[in-house]
Amino acid sequence: MSMIMQTQTPKLGLPATIIGLAAGIILTAIGVIFGFIQGLSVQVIILSAIATLAAFTWGWRFVLGQFVSEGPPLAEGEISEARKAWLQFRPAIYGLIIILLAFLALSLTIEGFFNVWNVISLLILLGIIVLTRTLGRQFQENRSAFIGIMVLSGLFSIGAMNIDGFASSINIKSMLLFASFLGIASVGQTLVALLGGLDLSIPFIIGAANVGLLYLIGLGVPPWLAVIIVLVIGILLGVINGFLSYRLQGQALIVTLGTGFAISGGVQILTSIGTAYSGNVFGQVPPWLSNLAAMNGSTFGLPFPPVIAIWAALALILILGMRYTLYGRYLYALGVNRTSAKRVMISELAYWVMMYAISGFFAAMTGSLLLGWSGGGFIGVGDQYLFLTLAAVVVGGTSLLGGQGGYGFTVIGVLVLQVLSSFLIGIGLDFEWQQFIFGLLILPMVALYARSPHIRTQI
């Protein structure tokens, strides 16, 4: 208890306090000026000014307090006070300055940006940072999951405040629907990443399964049989991927890319033999498949598409399975250290091939489900998943080097990406701006937890 008391009343040096107060006052002044320019009522302005100043000062003290070391006093005259403060609080100061500058720039450039809701959003953002830097320390193991959930709830509350209908059941349903496609496609990427590999053939298998399934149905194969055939072919392609890339693990990226090209080309050649429409296939998607993945589908009478339930069940099985079964533990053992895993008789080849097979299976499944969603076959349907699956895995917190992470993390990553993209659509940004912001946000999100240690500590 006394420890907590001590950390809650940190002692800041004089320069740090002054800088903090100055920054807070400047921020508040900016807020007040903008408030008057926009003609808000005086009460709102005063309220938001007090809130801004209080939250900022509190955040400043609390964040910076975490960096104050309680060690013995340094030798005098070594470093000046200001320099020491700068050295100690550098990362936090950088982060706060960047956020404040971005807020200021947006307020200045966009008309009507500076309103109460956006100030609250800013405070939520600052709160996330403060919380991740303080409470996040308690979660040594699952830090990325904690940060992910923080970001997720922050984003969701900001979205719900700023956008009409963001928290409506229809929007949540559609977000979950798209998240489940991405989530099912990322199963394989997560498992393969746990072994230290990459699977770039996923989007091509998705496209191939999408076109191939419709082609088989168009040929007159019973739909259930066609789905099974497609899934089995997906597994086979995954097995081929696994065997080809096993000896070339460093180049798995490029091997799977090559097989992906070949699969996509091959399937298109197969489906265009004997038809006049090259690359276009036609067929009637069975109603049960549409129901499985379409927005207006229902699960045992409940008004949400079954694919969401499938994804939830899948996530549960995978998370529990990887935590409690022998297979799951062996997977982590291999990812962390190949040599020692081999010493306890874990077959690396078997696991490597198995993970790629699972990846192929789930890619084929995503392709089939996407056919049910769209109702028409299109080879490029999986293209956006090329980097999105990777981004979901990385944002979730699974290390691409292997051995760290899990599917639970990827679920959080998928949800973060989906809510973010829904939010960006909601505030009226086009696809290209969304992509731009996605790119800019992945880096800081990963940097919050996945920084590698300095080289001098690795020797």
Next chain:
Amino acid sequence: MSDVTANIAIGAETKAAEPAHGGRANPFLLVPITLFFLLLGLAVLRSPSLMTSNGIGSAIIVATPLVLATYALMASVIAGRGTVDLSVGPLIGFVNVTLIQLHGAGILENPFAVFGYAIAVGALYQFLFALVVIYVRVQPIIVSLSGYLALSGINLVILPRPGGLAPQWMSEWGLGTTIFSPVLLILVLATIGWLLFTQTAFFTHLRLMGSDERAAYTSGVPIYIVRIGAHLISGCFAGLAAITFTALISSGDPSQGTTYTLIAVTALVLGGASLAGGRGGAFGSFLGAVNLYLITFVLATFNFGAVQSFVTSLAYGTILVASLLLTLLIPFIQRHIRNFSPVLYFVTLSVIALGVILHATNDYQNRAPAEAPASEAVVRLEPIAPQDLYVSPLEVPAVGEEEKALRSFAAPFVLSSLLLVVIAVFVRIAVSQSDRRTIAPAVVVVVSALVLLGAYLMRQSSVEAPAAPAVQEAPL
């Protein structure tokens, strides 16, 4: 315990001693060289017009952006940590679209300004990349993924759809009617620049850092500076690639990014570089990129009708995987052939390829009037009858008077080629037997001889070209 250390010590010694045996031999060049000559032979047999001034000119124009993009990737991949810069394609696209828009606004007119701008933007981006990798310490592939998404998004914002006009002086480069275009000059200068760079101590530091960063750090290599330097060089190449790409399409195109990234990574791996870092060279990267161009070229000469692009994609993937699997054989080859020399291998194969080229360009022209439909088929890209497909590339015509004259005309070439091979083998053996283990003089002799011969042949065929009606530019 001491046994283990002794073993390690012995292993290290043999490892250190090994390179001395084969000079600077790099067995990983085996696959790209073989593939290059296979594809070159096939391309020339399928479409002899490749070996005209027009054909080579347009090949250079099309292949140069790819080669330079591969160089850009190579410089950062050597730096290690798995720095596969996925954002190289969008970066090229970014320079391209901003260049077009700035030119459209009347700001960038001067060639020097354009070059300075492209190189500066490329270098600046890569500088930021390096700073993030060094100080934020996130895995480089995540940084590049981030850059990929951000840049391809902003490209579409800057230029929503392909369009715009390149500067007048630049769009003339893209015609590809002559071999000695400024694009070739850029390519040659960039290659020479890289080769000069490989002679510096900085490059040695770079390779050391790429193969083992901790060892580099402990032996006092300033790894931050080396990493920043590698990225700056990569950025310069990316800027040059963007300029040649702009010259190729003479306009702006925001969506070429994905293609260029994937193709450049593929070309780099085909050229024998290691994505893990520490290994890679200009020669291999060049061959890898040219191989990819040749694959597309050869496939374009076949007519698959509506499924053309699918066949291209299939063949592309298959060749990529197959050539990667072939690199697995290299340890075996290394075990059995101690003194493998890529240069010698290259010279031998190039002599064979020269024969094939002579066969394709000369014999086909003589036969062309008699078999007009066959030669037209190549030009118009109509379906080729199966018997032609399988027979005609290797068919040898009956010997006539003209043939005999041609043969006596060709005899000096054959003799000089044989002589070349003999000289090369001789020089190679002499070098490997001597104390000084450098093959550089031999390389200079052989390559200059090849260049002279090539120039002579080119002149001959360009003199003959107007006389032969069959030589037309095949639409690609």
